[in-house]
Amino acid sequence: MNATALGFLGIMTGRRHGMPPLAEPEFCSHLCRAAPLYGLKVLIFHPEGVAEDGSYVDGYEWRDGQWEPAQAPPPDILYNRCFYRTAREKRAASIALAALSRSLPWSRGLPDKWSVYEILRRSPAAAALLPETVQYSGREALGNMLAWSEYGVFLKPRAGSHGKRTLHAVLLGSRDGGGVKVRGRGSSNEPFQYVFGTLDEGLDWIDRFIGLRRYIIQPYLQLTGRGGQPFDVRVLMQKNGTGVWTLTGMAVRLGARGSLTSNLHGGGTAARARPFLLAEYGRSGEELLEELTRASALLPPLLEASCGRLGELGLDFGIDAGGRIYLLEANSKPGRTVFRLTDDRIAARLAAENPLGYARHLLLTASRDYKLPRGQLRSHGRLISMVPKEDS
Template sequence: MNRKGIMVGIDKKSKNTLYLPSSMKREGLLSAAFGTKVVKCRVSFTQSLEKSALLSEDLFEELMIPHKSRADLLIHEQTVHIGPLIGIYTAGFTSSPLRPLKDRSLFFSKLLSLHEKASGYCFVFGAHQVNWEEGTIQALLYKENGWVRAAVPLPNVVYDRLPSRKTEEVPLLQQTKQRLMNDYQIPWFNPQFFNKWDIHKLLDKNSLTASLLPQSILHPNAETINTLCGLYETVYIKPADGALGAGIYQLTKTDSGFTVKHTNDEKAFSSTHYSDAASFIKAFEENHDPAAFLIQQGIKLIRVRGRPVDFRVHTNKNADGKWTVTAIAAKISGKNSITTHLSNGGEVKTLGELYSDPKERVGIIRNLSKAALTVSRVLNEHIEGFIGEIGFDLGIDHDGKVWMFEANSRPGRSIFSHPKLRSVDYLTKRRNFEYASYLSERSITAPDKLWR
């Protein structure tokens, strides 16, 4: 039995008692749970409660519930589970009471504030906040008056928001994650950043997704540059673990060699001519390890005002664990830029701004959604762990064919700076909490099916 959105409060007159609405009456209930904390107690039913539950003050404190809130009540076997208790895992904490996560404090405060409108409890934590001996976490919560810290039990589910690949590789962060997953069987979703080459290999083997991929080869050298430039007008060299458009080179074959364009660390555009591929590779190797890069076919994308356009498509799992498309936006390349990234001067447009013809717009949405959902399901089937969201960079060529350039397990949110995309920004975040609730419930009621 599951009741959504029950207000959880405190009764100061009783001891070790949980009061539930009479509509939830069930014999044999012996305990209450919050996160991984389970306490034996008396369970009583009363007609005076319809949309709320009350816990005696001592039980409220023993379960380590941080504050009164709206929550879901799930009855399974002989236990009433109050929650879900969702932990957001990250790094980069400070001692500042106003900016405990530096520049990301605002992002996390908005995320936790959004969840306050739903059911359950949500907090931010890192590896140093876990007390293994007591099985608790010194949680960082956000309330109306600002950030507060409180001890809570280990959560029902964890949403991974580690900020970078480098941070993800820190041994302590990895050890903490593995211990919570393996020793406590806590579902952990979005557990890792995607590697471009690993994703390409996986999708290239699948008949449903292979046709979406530009031709790509790992470890570019003079031979592969000559081969691909002989087949395509333009090729790109990209870091396999890159992000935000950094480290990308565009190579175009000319009568006298190659024109190479790229954006440097200062986001300044530069263009260099090389007489042959060997000369470029020699210069490239002075700053990079080619084994960490891939070379990819360039696609003749549709254009707006003469500039290439691609699309960011977000997919999220919903409250039933099913993939849905939650956001689509167009990204127009910046002047002289070789990518559409906003950090390189790109701009975001809604599809309504780009396509005034509703029929054409619906067709674009249908084609992009079909591709994104297909890839989401294939990745979900073949990648270990729980994936809750993916951000895709998709392109459409002059023939109307859809291409997939990248899949990001922790997609950036720069497109949501557009005023008309704020509603879908909210939807993508809400879906993450819906999926967290789904994982929490399944881990309680059907753990064997969840972990198979």
């Protein structure tokens, strides 16, 4: 790898079938193509590509319009984009991160959903956005919640993603035969629905479904549009080239009618936020857009204060029929597909390139902190010469 650059950004990602065997290939190729504009070199690699002693990294670089295998020294900045489907994948990533302990993390991660809830509820302004949330403690407590929840309860794994293994449980009235209705998504995001004749049967099944996993419970919110489709609003917050939080883009994610969630991984679609909210809420749509913007600016500093430096956040908001906004989830490894689906080219470009601008900011800040000669950055004992952006 040619080392003539301000610095080296390493992007650690998961595997997929095909060539290259990289998750998020479109995002990765955009990063690589745009990197010279920011004075950066980029290598994409898997956790297994990191040497045991952290002395080198095997991966792929974008060269002459195609992916080529490449080997490089440890990156100056490490951008972790791994999603863990199994305990084995999580362990492999942990080993790789430990081996690359001298690389500066592009961002820290967020803790699980319950911990994020605990952090945000300490702020009165943020607490107003949070649905009531408790931890799953067993079938008896769940039965009590079902008894007073008109629309039932929503259960989701504390460490889950993409809507997998989520459940909606509701008590059925006598006219519907009594018992419990449960619908949800399995570990592969496949939808299912069951009706149990008695409360005990339903609670037993849910308890077995949860097993040893840790879950949280919230009242089921009626977050559907006039057409009956569940929807939420995804807001992407990112730090820019000066290290300042900015709102990159906002879009609505729509689930199929009758679907439990609006996640794109569960078969959802997307729409531009402003036209959708104006159509749904009339004049109040503009006020909702302003409220969403304020809420999105509020949350990143609160999470950073407890979790450490962050580089980007995907914030998912629900809006009920009365126009009340709820924070449904915060994600420190957000996707970007929603902006491509809505043909929001400006947001899509910023979503892909802000990580490069922020990596450059981190490198320049590190250069000042270590008082290196202007135009040089020490990368694990190796001086990298800096060339102007326009000549990269």
